[in-house]
Amino acid sequence: MDFIKFVRIVILCSSLCESSKILVTPVDAGYNSRLKNMIQIGKLLMNAGHEVTLLFSDQLEVDALYKLAETNTMNKTFNVIHYKKPPVDPSKDMDTLNQDWLKGMMKKNGVDALEYISSVFDVIISYPLEDDIVWKRISTANFDLIVSDENVYYSRIVAASFDVPLILYSNWGPMTFGANLVQRFNLALVPAFVEPYSDALSFSERVYNVWQYYKLLRVNENIFSKSIGLCRQHGYGEACDNIKDAEKTVSLIFMNRNDVLHYPLPLMPHVISLEGFFLETPKSLGHQYKDIIERAGKNGIIVVSFGSMFRKLWPELRTIFAKAFAAMPQTVIWSYEGPTPEGIGKNTYVSKWIPQESLLNHPATKVFVTQCGASSSFQALHYAVPVVGVPFFWDQPYYCQKLTERVKAGQTVHLEGITSEKLKRAMEEVIKNKTYKENAAKAAAIYHDQPIPPKDKVVYWAEYVIRHKGAPHLRSQGANALNFFQYFLLDITALVAAIIVAMAIILIIIVKKSISIFSRNFKKNKRD
Structure with a gap:
C-alpha cells in the first residue's frame, strides 16, 4: 500500500512539475534596468524548472554595461536566440548610451517624449522580422508561453502565428505605453501616462490628463500602423494585427506595481501586480566598501546612482552634483563613469558599477540620491531608505512624486534651476529630519506584508497560464468590445x-x- 501511494505521488508530481518551454523577449536598446528585469523573470522561471529561451540581438553581449552587470555568460544560463543587428556607434544611435538622444527626450514631457522616440519601435521590430533563421527556430520550438516586454511587438506576432499564450510586462507599472493595454477606467483619478499626479486631480490636471490620453491614442495609432505595415511587408499576414489587438488577446499583464507606492486604481483580474520581483538578496560587501564605510564613521554614507542611462553627465550638471556631495560630512559612493567632475571632494568615491542593493541594505546609508527609476524606487522602498529624488524624464518624476509625496520618505529636487546649494540643503534636511526615515520604515513594513512573495507570484501566474493554455476568462471581453x-x-x-x-x-x-x-x-x- 505504501509503495502504491509512493507511485501515485511520483506520477502526480511529474504531471504537476512538468517542464515547459518559455520564450522571454526583452527590449534590446542597450543594457538597462528594464532589460535586466526581464532577464530576472527568465531566471525565476528557469529556477522553477522550466526551459527558458531569451531573444535579443547579437550585439547585446558586447555592451560594456552588460558585461559589468551580468557576470555570468548568458548562454550558460539560458537558451539564447540572437537576431542579427548591425554594429552601430551607441553614441550616435537611438540607444541608452547616446547622451544627446537622452537630452533630447528630457526637453519633452509624457506623450511628446514617446512621439519623439517613436521610430525606436520600427528598429525594435525590424531586425527580428528580417532574420528568417530566427523565425524558423521559433516556429520549431513549440513554446508553451511567451513573456514579453510590452514594447516588443515581435512577440505579439509570434503569439498570434503559433497560438501561444502571451504575458506582457509593464516596467512602469500602470503607466503603460499602450493607452488601453491597462484600461484607464476613470481618467478623473488615473493618470493617462507618466504625469506626476496623485489620485486627487485638480480641474486643470483633469483637463490636461484627458488631453494627454487622446494624444497617447493618436501616437499609439501611428506607431501601430507603422509596425503593422513593416510586419505585412515581411509576409506575416493576419498575425500582424495582434500588434494593435494584443490588449484584447493577452493572457496576463505583469505590472511592476505595489499599493504602498502607487495610488489605488481599478484593475481587471488579468493585471497582476508583481511588487518589485526583481529585487535580489543583498550580498556581503567586499573589503573595498567595508573599508570605505568604516572610515566614514558615525556620519555614515550617501549612495548616489542615476540609473543605467545617466552614468555619464554633461559638464555643468556633474559639477553641480560633485560640489554638493563635497560639501556633505558623509562619505559619498557614486555610480558614475564619465569624465572626472570639477569640484569633486575627497569624501566622494566614484565607480562604474557599485553593489547598489547591498549598500542600500547597510545601516550606514543615510540617504539615497536617485533619479527615481522604477527599479531604484522599489529598492528605496524595500530597504526603507529615505531619498533625494532628482528626476530626469519619463517615469522618473512620476516615481519621485510617489516616494516624496505619497510615501513622504524624501524630497525632490528638479533639474530645472538645480544648484549645488539646493541639492545640499535637500540632503541635509532628509538626513537630519528623522520623519523621512520613519516614513520610509512604515512604508517598507507595509510593502513586506504580502501574502505571496513577488518572486513566487511570477512563477505561479506564468504556470497558471501554461496549465490553462491561456487566461481569457480573466480578461473582460465587454471592456474590449465596447x-x-x-x-x-x-x-x-x-x-x-x-x-x-x-x-x-x-x-x-x-x-x-x-x-x-x-x-x-x-x-x-x-x-x-
Whole structure:
C-alpha cells in the first residue's frame, strides 16, 4: 500500500512539475534596468524548472554595461536566440548610451517624449522580422508561453502565428505605453501616462490628463500602423494585427506595481501586480566598501546612482552634483563613469558599477540620491531608505512624486534651476529630519506584508497560464468590445436625454392645450 501511494505521488508530481518551454523577449536598446528585469523573470522561471529561451540581438553581449552587470555568460544560463543587428556607434544611435538622444527626450514631457522616440519601435521590430533563421527556430520550438516586454511587438506576432499564450510586462507599472493595454477606467483619478499626479486631480490636471490620453491614442495609432505595415511587408499576414489587438488577446499583464507606492486604481483580474520581483538578496560587501564605510564613521554614507542611462553627465550638471556631495560630512559612493567632475571632494568615491542593493541594505546609508527609476524606487522602498529624488524624464518624476509625496520618505529636487546649494540643503534636511526615515520604515513594513512573495507570484501566474493554455476568462471581453459611446454610456445618456426632451415637449403641449381650452372657456363664459 505504501509503495502504491509512493507511485501515485511520483506520477502526480511529474504531471504537476512538468517542464515547459518559455520564450522571454526583452527590449534590446542597450543594457538597462528594464532589460535586466526581464532577464530576472527568465531566471525565476528557469529556477522553477522550466526551459527558458531569451531573444535579443547579437550585439547585446558586447555592451560594456552588460558585461559589468551580468557576470555570468548568458548562454550558460539560458537558451539564447540572437537576431542579427548591425554594429552601430551607441553614441550616435537611438540607444541608452547616446547622451544627446537622452537630452533630447528630457526637453519633452509624457506623450511628446514617446512621439519623439517613436521610430525606436520600427528598429525594435525590424531586425527580428528580417532574420528568417530566427523565425524558423521559433516556429520549431513549440513554446508553451511567451513573456514579453510590452514594447516588443515581435512577440505579439509570434503569439498570434503559433497560438501561444502571451504575458506582457509593464516596467512602469500602470503607466503603460499602450493607452488601453491597462484600461484607464476613470481618467478623473488615473493618470493617462507618466504625469506626476496623485489620485486627487485638480480641474486643470483633469483637463490636461484627458488631453494627454487622446494624444497617447493618436501616437499609439501611428506607431501601430507603422509596425503593422513593416510586419505585412515581411509576409506575416493576419498575425500582424495582434500588434494593435494584443490588449484584447493577452493572457496576463505583469505590472511592476505595489499599493504602498502607487495610488489605488481599478484593475481587471488579468493585471497582476508583481511588487518589485526583481529585487535580489543583498550580498556581503567586499573589503573595498567595508573599508570605505568604516572610515566614514558615525556620519555614515550617501549612495548616489542615476540609473543605467545617466552614468555619464554633461559638464555643468556633474559639477553641480560633485560640489554638493563635497560639501556633505558623509562619505559619498557614486555610480558614475564619465569624465572626472570639477569640484569633486575627497569624501566622494566614484565607480562604474557599485553593489547598489547591498549598500542600500547597510545601516550606514543615510540617504539615497536617485533619479527615481522604477527599479531604484522599489529598492528605496524595500530597504526603507529615505531619498533625494532628482528626476530626469519619463517615469522618473512620476516615481519621485510617489516616494516624496505619497510615501513622504524624501524630497525632490528638479533639474530645472538645480544648484549645488539646493541639492545640499535637500540632503541635509532628509538626513537630519528623522520623519523621512520613519516614513520610509512604515512604508517598507507595509510593502513586506504580502501574502505571496513577488518572486513566487511570477512563477505561479506564468504556470497558471501554461496549465490553462491561456487566461481569457480573466480578461473582460465587454471592456474590449465596447465602443466609445458605449464605454462612456453616451448612448444611455442620449436615450435619457431624448426621453426627458420628449416628456418636456409632451408637457409643453399639454400645458398649451390646457391654457387654450381654459382661455376659450373663459371667453365663452364671459360672453354668456
